[in-house]
Amino acid sequence: MEAKAIIDAVLDFDQEKTAQLVRALLDQGVDALKILDQALIAAMDEVGRQFSTGDFFVPEMLMAAEAMHAGLEVLGPHLARSDIKAKGTIVIGTVKGDNHDIGKNLVAMMLECAGYRVIDLGVNVSKGKFLAAAKKYQAHIVALSALLTTTLAEMEAVVADVRAKGGSRLKTLVGGAPVTASFAAGIGADGYSPDAAGAVSVVRSLISA
Amino acid sequence: MHMTSRERFLKTMRYQKTDRVPYFEEGIRKDVIKAWRTQGLTKTAELSEMFSTDRREEIEVDLEPRPKLKKWPASRNELNVLRKSLDPDDSRRLPGKWSQRVRTWRSRDHMLMLRVHRGFFLSMGVYGWDRFSEVIRLLIKDTKLMREALAIQGEFAARMAERVLAEVEVDAAVFSEPIGGNDGPLLSPKMYEEFVLTSYQPVLDVLNRYGIETIILRTFANARILIPSILKWGFNCLWGCEVNIEAMDYRDLRREFGPKLRLIGGIDLDALRRDKEAIRREVEDKVPPLLAGGGYVPLADGRVRADVPFENYVYYRKLLEKVTRAGMG
Numbered sequence: 099m100e101a102k103a104i105i106d107a108v109l110d111f112d113q114e115k116t117a118q119l120v121r122a123l124l125d126q127g128v129d130a131l132k133i134l135d136q137a138l139i140a141a142m143d144e145v146g147r148q149f150s151t152g153d154f155f156v157p158e159m160l161m162a163a164e165a166m167h168a169g170l171e172v173l174g175p176h177l178a179r180s181d182i183k184a185k186g187t188i189v190i191g192t193v194k195g196d197n198h199d200i201g202k203n204l205v206a207m208m209l210e211c212a213g214y215r216v217i218d219l220g221v222n223v224s225k226g227k228f229l230a231a232a233k234k235y236q237a238h239i240v241a242l243s244a245l246l247t248t249t250l251a252e253m254e255a256v257v258a259d260v261r262a263k264g265g266s267r268l269k270t271l272v273g274g275a276p277v278t279a280s281f282a283a284g285i286g287a288d289g290y291s292p293d294a295a296g297a298v299s300v301v302r303s304l305i306s307a
Numbered sequence: 308m309h310m311t312s313r314e315r316f317l318k319t320m321r322y323q324k325t326d327r328v329p330y331f332e333e334g335i336r337k338d339v340i341k342a343w344r345t346q347g348l349t350k351t352a353e354l355s356e357m358f359s360t361d362r363r364e365e366i367e368v369d370l371e372p373r374p375k376l377k378k379w380p381a382s383r384n385e386l387n388v389l390r391k392s393l394d395p396d397d398s399r400r401l402p403g404k405w406s407q408r409v410r411t412w413r414s415r416d417h418m419l420m421l422r423v424h425r426g427f428f429l430s431m432g433v434y435g436w437d438r439f440s441e442v443i444r445l446l447i448k449d450t451k452l453m454r455e456a457l458a459i460q461g462e463f464a465a466r467m468a469e470r471v472l473a474e475v476e477v478d479a480a481v482f483s484e485p486i487g488g489n490d491g492p493l494l495s496p497k498m499y500e501e502f503v504l505t506s507y508q509p510v511l512d513v514l515n516r517y518g519i520e521t522i523i524l525r526t527f528a529n530a531r532i533l534i535p536s537i538l539k540w541g542f543n544c545l546w547g548c549e550v551n552i553e554a555m556d557y558r559d560l561r562r563e564f565g566p567k568l569r570l571i572g573g574i575d576l577d578a579l580r581r582d583k584e585a586i587r588r589e590v591e592d593k594v595p596p597l598l599a600g601g602g603y604v605p606l607a608d609g610r611v612r613a614d615v616p617f618e619n620y621v622y623y624r625k626l627l628e629k630v631t632r633a634g635m636g
């Protein structure tokens with residue numbers, strides 16, 4: 099399989115070409131899951147890498163994600179639902195009292211591009227909703243965003259709730275401008291990342307753990 | 308040597324001798340005062356009388372499209388709508404009681420600054436995710452449209468600045484840049500220069516023409532890697548609010564950029580939320596070296612909110628006075 103052309107198309111932010119190349123591979127009979135893993139997700143890994151080295155910023159990341167999505171759309175009908183589910187399910191939202199969602203959406207988008215099923219609950223999400231959604235979708239991770247110092251307490255409460263009632267498999271991931279690694283550790287969250295690209299590697303290690 | 312607040316600010320920014328550094332107020336709102344009234348701030352006490360305070364004032368002209376745009380231009384032929392909605396001659400754009408204010412400003416003793424631009428994202432109408440992703444897309448997919456829209460805003464902001472400066476002598480100009488990340492800006496320095504700073508050029512030209520000495524970038528995010536770019540464009544002062552203070556430690560910035568970059572802020576607000584020991588360490592470690600270099604106005608790096616106990620605030624203000632007065636010799 100020629101994965102490199104697809105990776106290049108994604109890195110060129112070329113939606114049409116990405117879609118077209120994916121279609122061509124499918125026509126050749128290449129397995130959809132293989133295209134997802136070795137071309138599309140591999141491309142987003144490269145995006146994440148370039149983000150962490152400071153070669154890519156948010157515009158580049160977002161545009162690459164859109165190109166990747168164009169490929170994913172072509173791939174979608176050919177992928178078994180179980181393929182996506184198997185990688186892991188993440189329930190994400192901004193905690194109650196907080197309406198900021200730009201950062202949270204970037205994180206959700208990157209996780210989706212890494213092949214996870216992402217259930218986005220939106221903003222101002224109450225404690226109970228996180229846990230209910232996690233149970234309903236059999237999530238692996240509850241991811242929380244907070245941008246206000248005043249909603250950090252709510253984040254702490256949700257993390258405590260998930261720990262108490264979510265079962266041992268369900269993990270928590272937290273982030274947002276006022277959240278630091280030490281705050282995250284202090285409230286007992288399982289993972290933290292300062293940015294969207296980093297969130298992908300944290301999720302990988304949490305799910306494989 | 309007694310100085311007015313205004314002289315103190317101007318001389319500080321010129322690296323000249325002052326009686327002491329300016330003590331700016333931290334944007335304390337009524338709800339905080341109300342909370343503090345139950346924590347030992349007596350009914351009649353005024354913070355500005357309890358502590359030496361240098362008043363600062365900001366002229367905020369209305370830089371929003373008027374009337375509000377129903378839809379932002381999606382192609383270049385739609386740009387006229389934006390152009391028309393940004394009429395610098397619209398008198399409603401100036402703050403109320405304008406001529407009266409202009410008169411009183413002439414004999415003022417305090418520092419007065421003009422906010423000249425609201426930054427890339429807000430000036431492009433970003434208040435939520437949909438427009439955010441649209442604007443991001445334009446930066447890559449329709450650079451011409453983006454450049455022209457920014458140029459319209461830049462020209463308009465320049466005309467507005469000119470309107471004010473023709474009547475009022477201000478002590479500084481502020482470009483604000485609220486949207487960003489704690490780990491870094493959203494746009495690369497290259498993109499920030501090509502699109503944003505380029506569009507600021509007409510404003511900077513006006514500021515130069517009127518001899519505005521202090522040109523501030525007020526950022527609400529970690530703008531560390533943008534500093535070389537803003538210096539290149541003629542900015543000479545950074546004011547970081549609610550930023551990740553470890554990433555923008557002013558002592559490091561001073562070491563790296565020297566006196567070209569004047570600094571406002573830099574004191575971690577979290578220390579004020581914590582305890583006296585944290586406050587003592589924060590102020591005693593950071594303020595003296597910055598003070599010694601000059602061109603520095605110490606200030607908490609954000610608005611003091613109700614989660615700061617009154618006792619901590621009192622301790623902080625007293626300590627700041629002590630440390631800064633000792634520093635002046």
Ligand code: B12
Nearest residue numbers: 196197198199200201243246247273274275293294527549
């Ligand atoms: C845009 C903005 C708004 C917009 C929000 C639009 C939207 N749909 O999101 C509007 C105008 C609505 C708004 C409103 C308010 N805001 Co506001 N807002 C901002 C601003 C300028 C930018 C935030 C942003 O989008 N940054 C860009 C994104 C990409 O960065 P980010 O969110 O940090 O996300 C990154 C990381 O943190 C991380 N991340 C984020 N979430 C998650 C989650 C996980 C799981 C992980 C792993 C990582 C992660 O990854 C992201 C990508 O790298 C910030 C200042 C700032 N620079 O942070 C203030 C700011 C957050 N707002 C502030 C305030 C006070 C308010 C208001 C209370 C103002 C008011 N008085 O009305 C209201 C609150 C409304 C509410 N209840 O939520 C303060 C908070 C102060 C504090 N320390 O508590 C700030 C810091 C500004 C300030 N200095 O005053 N705001």
